[in-house]
Amino acid sequence: xxxxxxxxxxxxxxxxxxxxxxxxxxxxxxxxxxxxxxxxxxxxxxxxxxxxxxxxxxxxxxxxxxxxxxxxxxxxxxxxxxxxxxxxxxxxxxxxxxxxxxxxxxxxxxxxxxxxxxxxxxxxxxxxxxxxxxxxxxxxxxxxxxxxxxxxxxxxxxxxxxxxxxxxxxxxxxxxxxxxxxxxxxxxxxxxxxxxxxxxxxxxxxxxxxxxxxxxxxxxxxxxxxxxxxxxxxxxxxxxxxxxxxxxxxxxxxxxxxxxxxxxxxxxxxxxxxxxxxxxxxxxxxxxxxxxxxxxxxxxxxxxxxxxxxxxxxxxxxxxxxxxxxxxxxxxxxxxxxxxxxxxxxxxxxxxxxxxxxxxxxxxxxxxxxxxxxxxxxxxxxxxxxxxxxxxxxxxxxxxxxxxxxxxxxxxxxxxxxxxxxxxxxxxxxxxxxxxxxxxxxxxxxxxxxxxxxxxxxxxxxxxxxxxxxxxxxxxxxxxxxxxxxxxxxxxxxxxxxxxxxxxxxxxxxxxxxxxxxxxxxxxxxxxxxxxxxxxxx
Numbered sequence: 001x002x003x004x005x006x007x008x009x010x011x012x013x014x015x016x017x018x019x020x021x022x023x024x025x026x027x028x029x030x031x032x033x034x035x036x037x038x039x040x041x042x043x044x045x046x047x048x049x050x051x052x053x054x055x056x057x058x059x060x061x062x063x064x065x066x067x068x069x070x071x072x073x074x075x076x077x078x079x080x081x082x083x084x085x086x087x088x089x090x091x092x093x094x095x096x097x098x099x100x101x102x103x104x105x106x107x108x109x110x111x112x113x114x115x116x117x118x119x120x121x122x123x124x125x126x127x128x129x130x131x132x133x134x135x136x137x138x139x140x141x142x143x144x145x146x147x148x149x150x151x152x153x154x155x156x157x158x159x160x161x162x163x164x165x166x167x168x169x170x171x172x173x174x175x176x177x178x179x180x181x182x183x184x185x186x187x188x189x190x191x192x193x194x195x196x197x198x199x200x201x202x203x204x205x206x207x208x209x210x211x212x213x214x215x216x217x218x219x220x221x222x223x224x225x226x227x228x229x230x231x232x233x234x235x236x237x238x239x240x241x242x243x244x245x246x247x248x249x250x251x252x253x254x255x256x257x258x259x260x261x262x263x264x265x266x267x268x269x270x271x272x273x274x275x276x277x278x279x280x281x282x283x284x285x286x287x288x289x290x291x292x293x294x295x296x297x298x299x300x301x302x303x304x305x306x307x308x309x310x311x312x313x314x315x316x317x318x319x320x321x322x323x324x325x326x327x328x329x330x331x332x333x334x335x336x337x338x339x340x341x342x343x344x345x346x347x348x349x350x351x352x353x354x355x356x357x358x359x360x361x362x363x364x365x366x367x368x369x370x371x372x373x374x375x376x377x378x379x380x381x382x383x384x385x386x387x388x389x390x391x392x393x394x395x396x397x398x399x400x401x402x403x404x405x406x407x408x409x410x411x412x413x414x415x416x417x418x419x420x421x422x423x424x425x426x427x428x429x430x431x432x433x434x435x436x437x438x439x440x441x442x443x444x445x446x447x448x449x450x451x452x453x454x455x456x457x458x459x460x461x462x463x464x465x466x467x468x469x470x471x472x473x474x475x476x477x478x479x480x481x482x483x484x485x486x487x488x489x490x491x492x493x494x495x496x497x498x499x500x501x502x503x504x505x506x507x508x509x510x511x512x513x514x515x516x517x518x519x520x521x522x523x524x525x526x527x528x529x530x531x532x533x534x535x536x537x538x
Contacts, residue, residue: 047092068081070169070181071533075523088178090127093116095117099120106131109131129152131156133160139158140189143186143187145166148180155170166185190519193486194221194517197228202231204247209503216510217266218263225270231281233494236249237250241317242314256325271332271390275334277304277335284304287314292350295349301339316377330390335395346368366400368400376404398421408431409433424478440454445497448492463513485517487509
């Protein structure tokens with residue numbers, strides 16, 4: 001009978017270096033004992049396929065060179081090297097978990113690496129990959145440690161997300177026949193928001209294509225996928241409350257649920273966006289009576305008349321309808337480019353809006369006040385579903401008597417709009433920002449106006465989360481208010497590229513973006529080395 005000893009090895013900082021299993025006696029010739037210090041009498045259930053249970057695990061030896069830091073995207077932030085053979089997947093090895101909450105992560109990585117999934121186990125066998133939750137309550141829930149020692153791998157973290165990211169690191173390490181190097185990885189992201197936003201309103205992307213991006217994002221440790229699904233050109237998700245507004249080409253709710261569930265399995269939150277009160281052309285096409293018109297009766301493209309109570313009702317209907325379909329907390333309300341505020345005198349051009357403003361907020365209230373009130377009302381709607389509202393920076397206006405609610409995050413994308421406000425105005429007011437800087441992070445199909453397709457190299461070498469607008473960073477003291485960033489695909493000229501061309505075009509920019517969100521410091525690899533690594537990892 002094979003007797004298994006489990007001895008936890010701990011470094012000075014208190015992080016487990018993994019577990020050892022030996023047959024017969026201990027390394028020092030002492031009898032094998034249990035974790036409680038008593039001789040173990042329990043028979044091992046270690047797998048015997050291909051003789052896996054008969055193989056004595058390799059032991060660290062001075063004959064092995066000191067291991068080198070693994071090369072992954074994003075790069076791990078700390079690796080303590082050690083001498084030993086490392087680990088690589090082989091037939092007959094298995095993945096086990098210490099907690100049933102990790103079953104999904106365990107099954108996923110087992111399938112990816114061609115290993116057996118052994119379920120929830122206390123024992124440790126030769127060659128095991130063990131996933132575990134630890135009790136480090138103060139740690140970042142997305143942090144993890146990975147120990148490769150004695151022919152085994154232990155990945156642990158304070159929450160499932162961190163353990164999942166550890167499995168992504170392992171997957172990259174052994175890609176293409178590679179070996180996970182001996183030693184300990186300690187890793188965590190610099191920013192809690194690592195996003196990719198996709199405009200599916202102007203261009204219909206298939207569900208399969210979006211699912212492929214979810215898998216790609218998950219392997220790269222992104223954690224948010226934004227879906228901009230309502231705009232002037234289309235409304236792309238099935239609706240029960242207002243089926244009349246839905247475009248012919250659209251995603252069914254069943255398809256969206258599948259995408260959301262797949263994303264959740266990769267610890268990615270799907271962030272929906274129904275932009276208002278501008279960019280509502282698809283809704284207005286079915287409800288022309290709600291379109292905003294100026295004093296001369298000329299319709300304003302994409303703009304809904306926010307002085308009409310029916311306008312707020314239809315948007316709230318949609319926000320309420322989709323709240324359960326998107327169970328994550330973040331919700332993007334849009335708020336940008338309301339055309340009523342791009343004219344020289346909004347009060348004169350749109351007297352119905354001016355009148356509604358004074359009725360709601362008193363003498364002297366402006367169209368900007370009314371528009372801010374609209375944003376706050378929509379924030380109230382999603383907040384009732386425990387959502388955290390987000391809006392584009394040009395949906396916040398200077399010198400209004402009505403102030404945007406404090407909890408509305410600023411999605412800062414540009415400084416080109418009329419009356420542009422610097423990021424510092426929002427930061428000094430204590431607001432939190434998600435960085436969508438259009439100078440680096442906007443992939444706009446057809447390159448209209450002054451847009452050019454962003455390159456991964458430029459992001460990798462010049463951008464950090466502190467570079468919110470243009471090319472200059474904001475002071476580092478505001479770092480904690482910048483939650484992270486999001487790379488964005490906009491489909492202004494939808495037929496300029498196919499889905500496949502978009503996927504190829506954003507491949508390196510996505511990798512560069514997540515590298516700088518995971519660790520904003522100067523990367524160790526040159527751009528040429530980083531690109532070669534991306535090519536090797538596939």
